[in-house]
Amino acid sequence: MSDTTHKLTVKDLKSDQDARWCPGCGDHAVMNAIQRALIELDIPKEDFVFVSGIGCSSRFPYYMDTYGFHGIHGRASAIATGIKIANPELSVWQITGDGDALAIGGNHFIHTIRRNVDINIILFNNQIYGLTKGQYSPTSFKGLVTKTSPYGTVEEPFHPGELVIGAQGKFFARTIDSNVKLSTEIYIEAGRHNSTSVVEVLQNCVIYNDKIYGYLTDKDEKENRQIILHHNEPMIFGKDSDKGIICKDNKLKVVNIGENGITKDDILVHNAKEINPGIHLMIANMHYPDYPVALGIIRSVDAQTYDYDVNHQMEEIRAKAKIKCVDDLLNSGNTWEL
Amino acid sequence: MNKKTKVVERDEMVIRFSGDSGDGMQLTGTLFSNTAALFGNYMSTFPDYPSEIRAPSGTVGGVSGFQVHVGHSKVKTPGDLADVLVSMNPAALKANTKWVKQGGVIILDVDNFDEKGIKKAGYDSNPIGKEFLDSFMVVEAPITSLTKEALKDIDLDRKSILRTKNMFALGMVYWLFGKSLDYTENFFKEKFRNKPMVIEANKKVLKAGYYYAETMEALCPYNISRAEVKKGRYRNINGNTAIAWGVLAAAEKAGLNVYVGSYPITPATGILEDVALRRDLGAITFQAEDEIAGICTTIGASFAGKLGVTTTSGPGLALKSEAIGLAVMTELPIVIVNVQRGGPSTGLPTKTEQADLWQVLYGRHGECPVVVLAASTPSNCFKYAFEAAKIALEHMTPVILMSDGFLANGTESWRIPKMADYPDIKPPIVKEDTKNWEPYKRDNKRLARTWALPGTKGLEHRIGGLEKDALTGNVSHDPENHEKMIRIRDEKVEKVVNFIPDLEVEGGKEGDLLVVGWGGTYGHLITVVNELREEGKKVSLAHFNYIRPLPRNTRDVFRKFKKIVVCELNLGQFADYLRMKYQEIKFNQYNKIQGLPFTVIELKKNINKILEDKSNV
Numbered sequence: 001m002s003d004t005t006h007k008l009t010v011k012d013l014k015s016d017q018d019a020r021w022c023p024g025c026g027d028h029a030v031m032n033a034i035q036r037a038l039i040e041l042d043i044p045k046e047d048f049v050f051v052s053g054i055g056c057s058s059r060f061p062y063y064m065d066t067y068g069f070h071g072i073h074g075r076a077s078a079i080a081t082g083i084k085i086a087n088p089e090l091s092v093w094q095i096t097g098d099g100d101a102l103a104i105g106g107n108h109f110i111h112t113i114r115r116n117v118d119i120n121i122i123l124f125n126n127q128i129y130g131l132t133k134g135q136y137s138p139t140s141f142k143g144l145v146t147k148t149s150p151y152g153t154v155e156e157p158f159h160p161g162e163l164v165i166g167a168q169g170k171f172f173a174r175t176i177d178s179n180v181k182l183s184t185e186i187y188i189e190a191g192r193h194n195s196t197s198v199v200e201v202l203q204n205c206v207i208y209n210d211k212i213y214g215y216l217t218d219k220d221e222k223e224n225r226q227i228i229l230h231h232n233e234p235m236i237f238g239k240d241s242d243k244g245i246i247c248k249d250n251k252l253k254v255v256n257i258g259e260n261g262i263t264k265d266d267i268l269v270h271n272a273k274e275i276n277p278g279i280h281l282m283i284a285n286m287h288y289p290d291y292p293v294a295l296g297i298i299r300s301v302d303a304q305t306y307d308y309d310v311n312h313q314m315e316e317i318r319a320k321a322k323i324k325c326v327d328d329l330l331n332s333g334n335t336w337e338l
Numbered sequence: 339m340n341k342k343t344k345v346v347e348r349d350e351m352v353i354r355f356s357g358d359s360g361d362g363m364q365l366t367g368t369l370f371s372n373t374a375a376l377f378g379n380y381m382s383t384f385p386d387y388p389s390e391i392r393a394p395s396g397t398v399g400g401v402s403g404f405q406v407h408v409g410h411s412k413v414k415t416p417g418d419l420a421d422v423l424v425s426m427n428p429a430a431l432k433a434n435t436k437w438v439k440q441g442g443v444i445i446l447d448v449d450n451f452d453e454k455g456i457k458k459a460g461y462d463s464n465p466i467g468k469e470f471l472d473s474f475m476v477v478e479a480p481i482t483s484l485t486k487e488a489l490k491d492i493d494l495d496r497k498s499i500l501r502t503k504n505m506f507a508l509g510m511v512y513w514l515f516g517k518s519l520d521y522t523e524n525f526f527k528e529k530f531r532n533k534p535m536v537i538e539a540n541k542k543v544l545k546a547g548y549y550y551a552e553t554m555e556a557l558c559p560y561n562i563s564r565a566e567v568k569k570g571r572y573r574n575i576n577g578n579t580a581i582a583w584g585v586l587a588a589a590e591k592a593g594l595n596v597y598v599g600s601y602p603i604t605p606a607t608g609i610l611e612d613v614a615l616r617r618d619l620g621a622i623t624f625q626a627e628d629e630i631a632g633i634c635t636t637i638g639a640s641f642a643g644k645l646g647v648t649t650t651s652g653p654g655l656a657l658k659s660e661a662i663g664l665a666v667m668t669e670l671p672i673v674i675v676n677v678q679r680g681g682p683s684t685g686l687p688t689k690t691e692q693a694d695l696w697q698v699l700y701g702r703h704g705e706c707p708v709v710v711l712a713a714s715t716p717s718n719c720f721k722y723a724f725e726a727a728k729i730a731l732e733h734m735t736p737v738i739l740m741s742d743g744f745l746a747n748g749t750e751s752w753r754i755p756k757m758a759d760y761p762d763i764k765p766p767i768v769k770e771d772t773k774n775w776e777p778y779k780r781d782n783k784r785l786a787r788t789w790a791l792p793g794t795k796g797l798e799h800r801i802g803g804l805e806k807d808a809l810t811g812n813v814s815h816d817p818e819n820h821e822k823m824i825r826i827r828d829e830k831v832e833k834v835v836n837f838i839p840d841l842e843v844e845g846g847k848e849g850d851l852l853v854v855g856w857g858g859t860y861g862h863l864i865t866v867v868n869e870l871r872e873e874g875k876k877v878s879l880a881h882f883n884y885i886r887p888l889p890r891n892t893r894d895v896f897r898k899f900k901k902i903v904v905c906e907l908n909l910g911q912f913a914d915y916l917r918m919k920y921q922e923i924k925f926n927q928y929n930k931i932q933g934l935p936f937t938v939i940e941l942k943k944n945i946n947k948i949l950e951d952k953s954n955v
Contacts, residue, residue: 015800017812046795051638052802061800062813067792069641070802071634072664078631082638082646083792085622086597090642090792108634111627314617321618326587329619330754335573336376338565338753 008039015065026177026203027057030124033180034093035064037187041091049092051080053100056131057124057203060095074105077112080119088307091191092119098139099129102158106138113167113196118305120190121198123160128209146208160200161284161298165277170195172284173297176202178217182228182295189297194305202293215288225288229296234267237292244268245283245291252282254291272300345516345561350409352417353511355504356434357426358395359387359402362504366424367404370511373521375574375751378564379408382716382750382861383574384416384935387688396450396458401433408515410563414715414861416748418937422514424507426450426481428459435470443557444474445510447503449482477556481506481547488546492539502543509547516561519544570753577719577745577858578608580752581649581675584723586619589645591724592731592763595620597644599635601628601654604687605743606677609649629657636672637665641801643767643791645727646672652681652694659702662736666706666827668801669778669787671730671737671765673723674708678742678857680933689933690743692857693908698738699886699915705824707831709733710885712740714860717752719745722883724760729834731765734786740885742858742907744935765789771796777811784837785830832887841889845871845878851949852899854925856882856912862936863905866945869938875949882912888919896923903928903948905941926954 013035021027038048048066052058054073061068067090071079080094101109101123112119128146129135135148139160143152164172171193175183183201190197202213211217216226227237227245235245242257244267255262274280280299286292323329355367364385371383386403393400407417419439425431427450438444448466456464465471466478485503492499505522512519523541530536551557575583589596600610602625614623622644626632633648640646650658655676665672678694680686698710709729713722719741726739768775768788777799780787790797799811807814808822843852845867855863860881867879880895882888896902903926904913910927917925928944930936948954 044795046793046798049642049792061802064800066798068798068800068802069638069668070800070804071637072660072803075630075634075661078626078634079638079641081631082597082599082624082635082640083642084638085624085635086639086642086644087791087793107627108631111631310622314620314622317617318620323616323618325757326583326590326619327757329583329586329616330573330757331571333573334372334376335571335754336378338378338380338567338569338572338751 008045010035010039012045013038013065015063017062019063020059021056022207024206025056026126026201026205027060027124029177029180030057030122030183030201030203031060031063033183034122034187036180036184037191040188041191043091047090049083049090050095051076051083051092052095053105054131055097055100055129057095057097058100074100074103075108076100077105077108077121081112081115081117084117084119084307085310088118088311094119094121096121096123098123098125098127098137102138102160102163110163110167113164113169113198115306116168116170116195116303118194118307119196121196122187123198123200124203125160125200126203126205126209127157127212128205130205130208134208159285160198162281164198165281165284165299169198169299170301170303171197171297172200172280172299173198174200174202174284174293174295176213176216176295177204179295186297189300193300195303216293225292227292227294229270229272229283229294229298231270231272231297231300234264234269236264236267243292247279252286252291272297275301345559348560348562349411350407350413351421351560351562352405352407352419353422353424354403354405354420354434354437355424355507356401356403356430357504358429359393359400360395361402361426362501363402363404363426366504366508367406369508369522369525371406371408371749372574373512373517374406374408374515375572376521377517379410379562380412380565380567380751381409381574382407382413382416382748384744384748396427396429396455398429398433398460401430403430403434408562410565412565412567414865415935415938418939422511424511426504426507428455428461428465431465432459432461438474440473442474443477444471445477445479445507447481447507448478449480479510479550484546484550485543488542489539492535492542494535494539498536499539502540505540505544506547506550509544510551513548513551514557514559516559519548568753572751572753574749575717575720575752576608576747576749577713577716577741578606578677578747579612580717580719581713581723581739581741582609582612582616584720585645585647585673585727586613586616586621587720587757587760588724588727588731588763589621590619590757591760592645592727592765594643594645594765595622596647597622597624597636597639598647598649599624599626599632599639600649601626601632603629603651603654605679605746606649606651606654606675608746609675609677629654630661633658633661633672633674637661637668637670640670640672641668641792645731646670647675647727648672649675649677651677651679652697653684655694655697656701662708663702663704663706664803665736666708667803667806669734671734671789673726673730674736674738675723676738676740677746678740686933688743690858690935691908691931691933692742692859692906693911693931694740695885695908695911695915698740705828707828708886709735709737709831709834710740711737712857712883712885713745714857714881714883716745716748716750720755728761728763729837731763732786733784733830733834734766734789735830740857745858767791768794768797770794776809777801778806778809780826783833785826785833835887835890838884838887838889840891841880841882841895843878843880843895846876847878848898849876849878850900851877851945852896852902853877853879853945854882854902854904854916855879855906856885859905859907859936862938862941865938866941869942870945877945877949893920896920901926901948901954903945905929905936907931907936
């Protein structure tokens, strides 16, 4: 279905509606990166569908000149699933936030991943409820003071990667709003990968949770606090590329290359295509300050998708079916003349 | 068939099979009704089973029943009281004696009337021979021991042998009604294809029961001759299957495929199961993680061009409320089927009721109008499912179709329609690059917007739950636009009145009393009204299938009667709805809310009371 007459441009993807996110909100950058990625996918504009739930990020579909569906709170995965099953030719993108996907929509989120419906879920994780003006979310760290936790929360947060992998996710990547280049690369891969592709975007809310990822964006220290993963490459990081990750005693460990006899050969090579999700879970769960936070594609394995299986099964059944129309159906089984 | 005894001709009879929920009574009843149907009788059936998967065996709570009404002419209900009751144990007798006609036949498996069984059923002592059974003809058959005796040479374990005893009872009933064993024997061959021993055992026991009834000389056989109804090909159908097939029929006429997104819930699950079988007709079913995902995937599928259907019962409908609002706002054509059961909360899951009407009409936030239809017989669930889909697709609106536990599980004989006799359905799907197209532009006749499917070049657009601009569909917070849209959505539903038939009155167009009903009570109400008319009373029936909007002539129909009584299985929800619409008219009520259908007897008594009440004008 590729359109050879006209290569899509970013401009083609912008709708006539002005983006109404706060100035400085990370959402602007995310949209920018997604638009840059879409034009690389060789998919005609009319085949893109953006689906969202409720929250700041969920306004996203209105700003895209593609098909779009702004749903109700938490239900974007379900709506997107229906669209994709109904027409597997479409490229379906779900835009959601930490409250939308992991609180009110948690059930749909995990079941969509479990079924492996071929949609791309972009999870804007700002660890706060922005649209309702500053309440804690299921990803807020324990102790966060917000309007509904004036003395600090007393609950443990969800880590999206852990949830995705626990639900048998086939594709999980993490990026940060400010790194448009990395984000664009990841969205392209997510769009190409046939599975429920979940991308967690660490996104800054300038109003209610500003600089929650400041430790990762700090100019001087960010290279020491994040690690950008590449498939088949050693997990090396640090300003001077002198730090690495090794796996010892079934645990990940940060080491300094050149110290204690550690050489580059000892460093763990990232394999995003490993079927067994154990190592991916450990990588997804690397938290600052004990570890650098992993960005990039953590897990990307192949599997049959739900939408393919449903439609393939139907074709097989139809090919050898005795019942070809409703008249056949009505007259099937026990019937008699009166 | 060797019939020495004199045969009694009857126009219609009611047979009730009852036993422990593990005794296979639903199967026994189904085999009997299919046999009678193949012979040419007309019928209506109703299963009555407990909601526990397996209540303690031998207790009244665990009794499962299946009632079948067989007729020489069109029977419209499963019958109030049984002419013949088969009772496999004391608990079944205890639960069902009140449902047997005076003078009726009760066949008992006396082997189970031991001390333990009697106690479990809650009798103080053996009921056989007691006075309360004097008015019935009790047949004491040692069914269990005769079953064992019949299979003494068959190499089967005890459990498998005992499992066939329902076939002994069925054999007896076949003799009693002069029915052939062929259908049932063929059923064994199909069902136990790889178990020749089980086929043999069931056949043996079925025959043993048949010959036992013949030789015991305690029973007098009946004959109900072939039905004289409109010529044609017939089948049995229950309401759930009819709804499944009705939406498939609508999809075929619309050139679309069906998508059903549902979560299993009693008594609606059968619809999902029946559509799931129909991959051959291009239907997709999606068993969702919950009721909300059921409807939300349906909305998504509808956006992408399927005939979207979601099926549920009252508690599930409550969970879907918010998403119904989304479908109203996005003006997508989905069908929501609500198979009502006893409520509130988990209530009586396996029992029937009509108490979801207000929920269906009003149970959403905001001004949130939808079209509401109600099927009224198991077989016309087909017609109204078709109609619900047609209205949804042509008017671009969600439609709620009401059924209930009685229609869902009840079966009746159905003259098979031909799809050529059904109208085409024309959804307003727009083509590529349509000039001057706007997502919320609408036609004047129906106020329906058009349907631009993702993948259509040049028609990219966004819809969603936020208020829409009346033309572009863009988000609009403009106060006047909001009111305009509220009124458009309301008027769109009201305009459906121009596309539905007038309300029909059965009986005279004017008279002393108009009986009003809606939904699944039709069979009982028409039976009563016909009986009263035969007695010379000026009584008619107006039964509603279109609930919102109400047929255009409704007021005119009401005004021609001196009194009106609205009969429904709730506390008066439809009566109140009518009062709101027709404030000058007085509506009497007759209500029952026991999880059971009406009986003709109680309806007649109460309708007569209203008819005769001089103070009530």
